[in-house]
Amino acid sequence: MTLTPVAPTIRSRPVYAPLAAVPGHLHLVIADGEGAEAVTDMLERAPDAAGFLALTHFLYCPGPTGTDLSDRLQALGAMQFFRAPTIPALLPRLQRVLTDAHMGSRFYLAGSEGLIGQAERDIMATGFPFAAIQKEHRGSTLRRVQCVHCKGITENVATDPFQCSHCGLNLFVRDHYSRRLAAFQGVNIDAEDPGEVPESVVRFT
């Protein structure tokens, strides 16, 4: 398994690149599911994996489709390893780490776009330049989507269109992405002709 390919569409659609170890005094590596493999691949390429791990704090949770490679990451023997059961349980820990973090810390995000986006949002909120946050998308392509009408967010969207889990509108899933919300945008597809909804297809797995 390698980097999940992303077809370039519009400028706002996030793109990803393989992780690479860079100089820093703390490496905060945040991953879910198959993202663990992006991390082990990076370590194989790193000139000094042991030195990197001695400064590494892992935050990990299973992916949206259930992939759990915690054991593999834990076995690497990093300075700290934290496993959360879910992304919502992982994020408060990230907040806690960010409160005390200093410049010289580096960020590596890997796995689903939902995890990458939400971790990026929280790191970016500190003022750290988002372009310096490394991101490698692996595994599930399920999307986190904001309904542009009711503003509710639906996690793990698989089909397009789908029904907003908050207001019930039929939403077309756009590639238009908000870094601040960490979500793709969903737009009502039958606004002009209520009820005329194209057949829903599975686009994200």
Place this chain on the structure above:
Amino acid sequence: MSGVAKLAVRVADVVPVNDLVTRFRFEARDGSLLPAFSGGAHTVVEMDDHGTRRLNPYSLMSDPGDRSGYEISVRRDDAGRGGSLFMHRHVRPGMEMVLSHPVNLFGLDSRARKYLMIAGGIGITPFLSQIAQLSRTGGRFELHYAARNPALGSYMDRLQAAHPDRVQCYFDDDGQQIDLARVLSRQPIGTHLYVCGPKGMIAWVLGTAERMGWPPQSLHSEEFIAPPVGQPFTVELAASGHTLNVGAAQSLLEAIEASGVDAPYLCRGGACGQCETKVIRCDGQLLHNDHWLTPEEQAEGRKIMPCVSRAAGGTLVIDR
């Protein structure tokens, strides 16, 4: 002429700050408010030095909240091409002058949690307007300011009095140096670094920060280079069909302008990229002095920044 729109001003005040530095205040000739600017912006001052037209960039140091005037501080450079000497010797209150609209190439990134500022000598000036701006908005900053000695530390007293716990001063004559590694290691995540001062200091600060894991996007520097004095050389302007001689103390941009050809510029200090010009042929050597082209582009020799760079040892043909 190119560059941004011009402002007709009158010199309102000329105040010696110390042996080397003089402060100038400009107000609009018609008494109106001057255009708004943000901390870190500069203006290009036009001088008519007894027939020689000089355009030098200076950082605005006054409070961006005060649009009744602009202030700059000029360090006298006795070995320079004459702009700073003209300012010191000939500019008097009441004189009419022309400034460019302010342009900011060293603006504060408003997303930062904190600003770490490092100044050397006259490099303090952009920080004065930035600190005034941050004082209004309540932004967090920490300034490390190095000068040769207390007498030449322009505005040190003022800064230390206003911000005793945020300003740290260092004096070269006393062998004091900022403990850079320590300062860089204790900055909260989301800090952006701003450095302005001599070339060597900027390179040292940026290099150390990068080695310590500061991403390039969090590092900001500004150094206006005065066009260096060099050997005269010949340039052919392919687009306008002129052949010119560039004098020893003249920049290529100034020579182009003197021939009546309109050439783009903003900073005139090798920092903004606006004057970039294609090199069609160069028999000799290009002497790049800018901060704009990458080292690879400089080595390729297909572009030149006429505001600060020159050629030597043969004819230069450029697309202008």
